[in-house]
Structure formats: C-alpha cells, structure tokens
Amino acid sequence: MNSPNPSREDYRALERAASTIVSLRRMFSASEPGEEGHGLDRVKVVRTLRGELMIPAENMVKGRAQQAITRFSMSTIATGGTGPQAQSGYKQAREARARLVSAVTILYVLSPVPKQLQSPSDFQPELLLSALQGYMNAAILSSLNALSRAITTPPILERTLNEVAAKCQDIFALEAILGNIRAPAHPLLPAISASDSTDKGSSSSNSNLVQPLHAALDTTSLPSYFWRSLASSLAMRAQEFLTRGGVAARTLRAGKDHLKREVRECVLRGSQLPTSILGAERRLGSETGTTSERTWEREAAVMVGAVTNVPDR
Numbered sequence: 001m002n003s004p005n006p007s008r009e010d011y012r013a014l015e016r017a018a019s020t021i022v023s024l025r026r027m028f029s030a031s032e033p034g035e036e037g038h039g040l041d042r043v044k045v046v047r048t049l050r051g052e053l054m055i056p057a058e059n060m061v062k063g064r065a066q067q068a069i070t071r072f073s074m075s076t077i078a079t080g081g082t083g084p085q086a087q088s089g090y091k092q093a094r095e096a097r098a099r100l101v102s103a104v105t106i107l108y109v110l111s112p113v114p115k116q117l118q119s120p121s122d123f124q125p126e127l128l129l130s131a132l133q134g135y136m137n138a139a140i141l142s143s144l145n146a147l148s149r150a151i152t153t154p155p156i157l158e159r160t161l162n163e164v165a166a167k168c169q170d171i172f173a174l175e176a177i178l179g180n181i182r183a184p185a186h187p188l189l190p191a192i193s194a195s196d197s198t199d200k201g202s203s204s205s206n207s208n209l210v211q212p213l214h215a216a217l218d219t220t221s222l223p224s225y226f227w228r229s230l231a232s233s234l235a236m237r238a239q240e241f242l243t244r245g246g247v248a249a250r251t252l253r254a255g256k257d258h259l260k261r262e263v264r265e266c267v268l269r270g271s272q273l274p275t276s277i278l279g280a281e282r283r284l285g286s287e288t289g290t291t292s293e294r295t296w297e298r299e300a301a302v303m304v305g306a307v308t309n310v311p312d313r
Helices: 008-029 044-070 084-110 126-150 154-178 194-205 211-217 222-244 247-254 256-270 275-283 297-308
Strands: none
Touching: 008 044, 008 084, 044 084, 044 126, 084 126, 084 154, 084 275, 126 154, 126 211, 126 222, 154 222, 154 256, 154 275, 211 222, 222 247, 222 256, 222 297, 247 256, 256 297
C-alpha cells in the first residue's frame, strides 16, 4: 500500500483497517468498571499496542484517505465513443469513483464521536467535512490565482478558463457521487431510539453524504458555491488592478466585451457533469438527476459582473 497510486483493493484494505481501528477505539473507551476495556490502560503491552501501532496506523489510513480526496478528478477522463479507448475511460472512471467512495467511508468512520451525542442524526463527521471543505477551498483559491493573472494577460485567458471549468466539473462530479452515498454504519454512534426512529426515520433513511457538506457550506449546490465564492474574491482582485492603474488596468478595461463572453461560456461549460461521471453512475444504476433541471445564468452573471463591472476610465 505504499504505491503512489493505490489500487481499489488497497483502498478496500484501508477500509478494513479503519474498521479495526474504530473497534479498538471502542474497546479502549469502554473503561468503566464492568466494561470490556476496564483496566487495559494499566497493561504495558496494551499501551504499547495503542501508542506504537494503533495511533500510527490511524494516521496513515487517515492520510491516505485525505490524499485520495485531494487528488479526486473526473473531468480529464475521456469516455466518449466506442472501442478500447472508451472502455479504458470507463474503467478509469469506475476506479476514480471507487477510490473516492472508500476515502469518504474511511474519514466518516474515523471521525470522532462526541461523548454527549444523543442521536446519530446529530453526528457531524468532522474529518470528512474538513477534507471536503479543503478540496473546495483549494479549487477556489487556485482558480482565483489563475484567473487573476489571466484577465489581464489575454494570451493565457482561454487555457485558464478551460482549467477553471474543469475544476468546477470535478466539484459537480464530487457532489453527484456524494449524493449517491448513504452514511455508512458507524460502530461508535449511539443506538437509534424508538422515538428517534419514528420522528426522524424517514429523513435519516434518505440522508446522503452531500447533505452535511451543503449544511457546512450553507449552500444547496457545490458548483454554485464555487462560482459565487470565486466571483466574490475575483471582483476584489479586479478592483485592485483598477486602483493601481497601469497596463493591467488598461487591458482589463479594453477587454471587457471579450471577457464577458468567455467567462460566461466558462461558467456554463463548467456547470455540467463530466461525461465520465454520468457513465460511471449509469453503470451503477444510480442516476444523479442533477444536470438538466437547472440553468446557471445567475452564476454566469455573477462571474461576468466580477470582471466586467469596471468603469471605462
């Protein structure tokens, strides 16, 4: 499992390791008199097991899962056409999806459970949410830095907009996959009471792992969050160019009409699921149903306004 690109089997092994770690964690936490872990902390071999094996193993498994989320991408996988190339693309898409699902499962299971937690429905998988929010923030920041250069450097604008659109397609793919993942069983969560099952059973049974991320980011759409966050920061960068003046300001003013067209097309192109995610989801029999029901004109208008709402002088 030390290869730079772990296979699907490697991640299944990591899932099993995470499950074992959580089982050990449960045993060690049951330290009250009469419980299975009572007195274990006084046994030297057990302390050694925990300090030299369990904790390093948990850090390794957690790090691999976080790395898998950081590297997640579907926009570059080509699945169109027929023949060996298309089959290879579908295989890559399935493997990319499987790696993400394993990583999400691992971080969900390894997320700490507060002792005072009353209901499983209140559980917030902190490790998972932190990794997913980090993925979103990294995409926004890298896109912001790239676009800040490109809007005043016409030769690199087209390439940069293509890269930004691809990042949003990856975010859309992430949302589609998370929307099809149900919360995995967590052995440390409290049992569901009869009243809780009656009151929240219908919502809990329909919960998926994109919902807590939406709640954490206060949004109902990850692509929309991406464009609006990017536009907010980009508008400030554009204003800085205008305030400083010089070549950058003149280029920005002179290219407003061209920027308007190109940025709008970038948003509309980026706000589509890549063909690879559609293929992978269809093969698994779980349609996302998120592509054709929404238009992205508002997000396009916000992005266009961020770079073109500048005075001519």
